[in-house]
Amino acid sequence: MKKYLLLLSVAILSSCQDGTVVEESVLIGAETNAAETLEQNPNIKAKNIILFIGDGMGPNQVALARFSVGGANHRLSFENFPVTGIVLNHSAENLYTDSAAAATAWAAGVKTKNGYLSVDSDNKFLPTIPELLSTKGYLTGMVATSSITHATPAAFYAHIKSRSKHKQIAQMLVESDIAIALGGGSEFFKLPLSDQAIHIIENGSSLDQDDLAQHARVLGLFGEDGLDRRLSPPTQLKMTETALDFLDSKTLNCSGFFLMSEGSQIDWAGHDNNVKYMLAEFADFDDSIAAAIEFAKQDKETLILVTADHATGGLVLQKPRGSSVRAQWTTTSHDLSSINIYAYGPGAEKFSGVMDNTEIFDRMLQALDYENLDSNNCVD
Numbered sequence: 001m002k003k004y005l006l007l008l009s010v011a012i013l014s015s016c017q018d019g020t021v022v023e024e025s026v027l028i029g030a031e032t033n034a035a036e037t038l039e040q041n042p043n044i045k046a047k048n049i050i051l052f053i054g055d056g057m058g059p060n061q062v063a064l065a066r067f068s069v070g071g072a073n074h075r076l077s078f079e080n081f082p083v084t085g086i087v088l089n090h091s092a093e094n095l096y097t098d099s100a101a102a103a104t105a106w107a108a109g110v111k112t113k114n115g116y117l118s119v120d121s122d123n124k125f126l127p128t129i130p131e132l133l134s135t136k137g138y139l140t141g142m143v144a145t146s147s148i149t150h151a152t153p154a155a156f157y158a159h160i161k162s163r164s165k166h167k168q169i170a171q172m173l174v175e176s177d178i179a180i181a182l183g184g185g186s187e188f189f190k191l192p193l194s195d196q197a198i199h200i201i202e203n204g205s206s207l208d209q210d211d212l213a214q215h216a217r218v219l220g221l222f223g224e225d226g227l228d229r230r231l232s233p234p235t236q237l238k239m240t241e242t243a244l245d246f247l248d249s250k251t252l253n254c255s256g257f258f259l260m261s262e263g264s265q266i267d268w269a270g271h272d273n274n275v276k277y278m279l280a281e282f283a284d285f286d287d288s289i290a291a292a293i294e295f296a297k298q299d300k301e302t303l304i305l306v307t308a309d310h311a312t313g314g315l316v317l318q319k320p321r322g323s324s325v326r327a328q329w330t331t332t333s334h335d336l337s338s339i340n341i342y343a344y345g346p347g348a349e350k351f352s353g354v355m356d357n358t359e360i361f362d363r364m365l366q367a368l369d370y371e372n373l374d375s376n377n378c379v380d
Helices: 057-071 099-108 129-134 166-175 236-250 265-272 277-301 357-367
Strands: 011-012 022-027 048-054 083-089 139-147 179-182 198-201 217-221 256-261 302-307 316-321 322-331 341-344 353-357
Touching: 022 057, 022 277, 048 277, 048 357, 057 277, 057 316, 057 322, 057 341, 057 353, 099 129, 099 357, 129 139, 129 256, 129 357, 139 236, 139 265, 179 236, 217 236, 236 256, 236 277, 256 277, 265 277, 277 302, 302 357, 353 357
Parallel strands: 048 256, 048 302, 083 353, 139 179, 139 256, 179 217, 198 217
Antiparallel strands: 011 022, 022 322, 083 341, 302 341, 316 322
16 A cells, blocks of 8 residues: 655644634655556447546545655556546536535436435436446446445435435345445444345455355445444455456456445545545555556456545645645535546546536446447346
8 A cells, every 4th residue: 555644743723614724734755656658449348337436535635645655746546547537516506516416427417406316306216327237237336435325325226315314225225236335334234134145244354255256246344334444444445356356257258347436535534624534545545446457457348437526625735845745624514626537448538628527427328338238147
């Protein structure tokens, strides 16, 4: 894992909750990785999609993570992607978006109200990309460092106008076609499940010990709610690698897979105005993407996308003082910073320029040539 270095110097200039600013100094790192050219073959069509979400990850979170590892010339794994775009992320009725409305835009291609999950502003059902792809024989996986019923993963399988109904959302996951889901949230599920086809894991060590591919569906629950890092749950990297291995083993001779992996707690660190927490989560997030890049290099049919729902914390980076960057939090809420999207693999060119977040849904389906896909069922 990369070393994100933090000089422990915190100055409370004023309280974020009442208009004050929290400043932290972050030591500039020295592990500079030169930019890498990732080659692409324009003649290959995407078979698989891996969508990484850095919840609360605005451009300044990305820049601070870069500086803390290797300074101005360093590149995070996804900053080597050949295509970058800008995403407009407002919700249906507000310039401000929450994770539910943003994830619904990617998952279903429609603007909705904050708090709504894959239903429109009138509470009408919206089919999601995993549900559409399942009709073509695709398998889907979800990974999150929050509860697996949290807003971002939930938008890909749940249809409900309240993101806070975790127990109902959990039941929707059980009833969905999601093949593998790894994260927290055990308190929201009625365990043991009545559906014996779902293999339950509650110990992270089982990710190494179990032959997961023998099971039709896998549900990993490694915390009562979000993953508590003090209890050493599996990392996002480990869960992403496990989900990739599971999905790849089951789709070698059939349609393909869709995997969403979220660095959920980047957002929580922003709400807490905690740079050390944010950089630790970002390191795990970037390591997960690096692993996916290695998979895609070998596979050659996988499109990787990296984006965010919104930025959190109003992070401002001031000019360095000595060998440290001055990072200032200006709010404990979401902010209106622009969001980027990074793309690598077949179909990446579709994600350049400025786009609404709903267009990510459309462009993912275009990258897979969804309208012309034959159903080559991956389900056992």
